[in-house]
Amino acid sequence: MNVTVCVKRVPDTETRVRIDGTGIETTGVKFIVSPYDEFAVEAALRTKEAAGDGAVSLLSLGDASTAESLRAGLAMGADSALLLTADVGLDGLATAKALANELQGSDDALILFGVKAADDDQQQVGPMVATLLNRPCVTGVASFEVQGDMAVCHREVEGGVEVIEVDLPAVLTITKGEYEPRYASLKGIMAAKRKPLEEKEATSVPERLRVDRLSEPPARAAGRIVGEGPDAVPELLRLLREEANAL
């Protein structure tokens, strides 16, 4: 069972983001593999382990520093990685096309994505790649199991679980479910150095989305104290009704 996992390098989710014109200031920012993509890597490794054979390949579109993120995935246990070098912007379709161009020839039974990237939160690229490859797609998968030529996917919906059976080859986007990512073992980190990590330029896809400006949200205004104790209640109610339109 061969599985490809598409991963994205993103700023650490604990980063205090500072804005720099049309992007974010990256100096001093720690980058990580997007946490949802880590779930997908974990899911891929478990799928391979359950099948008892096959390979897990990683694919990423990013700048040269993305190699470090791919090595982190190799250290977790993936077998090989391919970095498509490009300046990645916010245009999900451009990213999806660049990935799909590479995946066109792939006969891997599963292509996994995180349900979304932790940075831009667009949730587009997985389903778009599926469409471009003309493969079925299940999004927001909390767990799945391969049964013959099919993947049985569980999605968490309000108050229950939705079970979707999908024919392979398929594209799944993985959410936080039961795929708590494993720690890379120290031996795994050493072994990652010896695993193939190929780099090549991505086929160029023009971006059709332009960022004109990024700005900080306005600072929140200070609160107002309308009084103290029971005496303040009528005034508070009046303001909530008339000014805040909350009641």
Added chain:
Amino acid sequence: MARFEGIDFYDLDSLFTEEERMIRDTVRAFVEDRVMPIIGEAYIERKFPKQLIPELGELGVYGANLPEKYGCAGLNNVSYGLIMQELERGDSGIRSFVSVQGALVMYPIFAFGSEEHRTEWLPKLATGEAIGCFGLTEPDYGSDPGGMITTAKQTSDGWLLNGGKMWITNGSMADVAIIWAQTRELGDVKGIRGFVVPTNTPGFSSRDQKGKLSLLASDTSEIVLQDVELPESAVMPESTGGLKHPLMCLTQARYGISWGAVGAAMACFHEALSYSKERLMFGAPIGGKQIQQVRLADMLTSITTGQLLTYRLGRMKDEGTMTPQQVSLAKRANADMATNVAREARRLLGANGILVEYNSMRHMANLESVYTYEGTHDIHSLILGQKLTGLSAF
């Protein structure tokens, strides 16, 4: 409190390789997820958290700088040091467990044992399936282990051990003990040899050291050896260097301790810094007061100095040029530094600083053991003094 991100005021990160950073970050995440949530309670309960033993084995921290051939990770010494740093950021007891297992049990088996010793024990010790301890210190021979009175007498078909060891980390949990014993006249430091002793050998017994006020989440035990009969093969064949060989093991462990102490200090600084920004007194954060800023600046300076020491020491160890005296300097300086940082952090935290919910006092108490074991602060002064003057002051 914000997530622990380490302290790197002098951008040492740019001197570590990508792999070294990845190893450090992996162990850091492990400590955050697996150690931090349970360590306070383990400490109060005075129990080593045994559930971590196989997990640490899976991670690969035991004897991580020994070759892959024996099931170890085969890392360089800087990576090994970073592992110790991160583990001790959690607790000195966890780091001590790993130090003993790797530097004091696996290392001597690797360096002085027979190939049978290596293949029998190293893979099991690397996974944590077997636990080891190191018995050098005796009740009356601490700083002066050369005087030991534990003896090994050659018999017709092997060895007979008698004596006792004291203050032995992992002593009650261990499956195998590296016991150093005198094979000649008492006091003949050249006659000291190392034995690989399965702890289920008749005559071997151990007892938990009661009443500790430091390193509570660690097994510290006394070992009694009464007519312990061992086969000829129990002696480590290459341990022919007398006292020098256990001291070589100590050099390995002290190397790790010099990194570990930095980790404990970083944990305390992180806690103190966060607290100083959050704790309001006289209507403002205490971190805005000059006294606390001096305290924090002093801590940062000491930690940065300690980091530079270990970084350079590690590179020298990897280049093969590191001397035992350089290790003495780093162990001495960093254990002392960390003890002081921990105490200052505890003080900055006020009354909260005496609670187990915070980490600084636990580190402060632990570090008193770290200051004392593996050659006390004073003994390392004498080692350096001898190096400088050529005169022994022991």
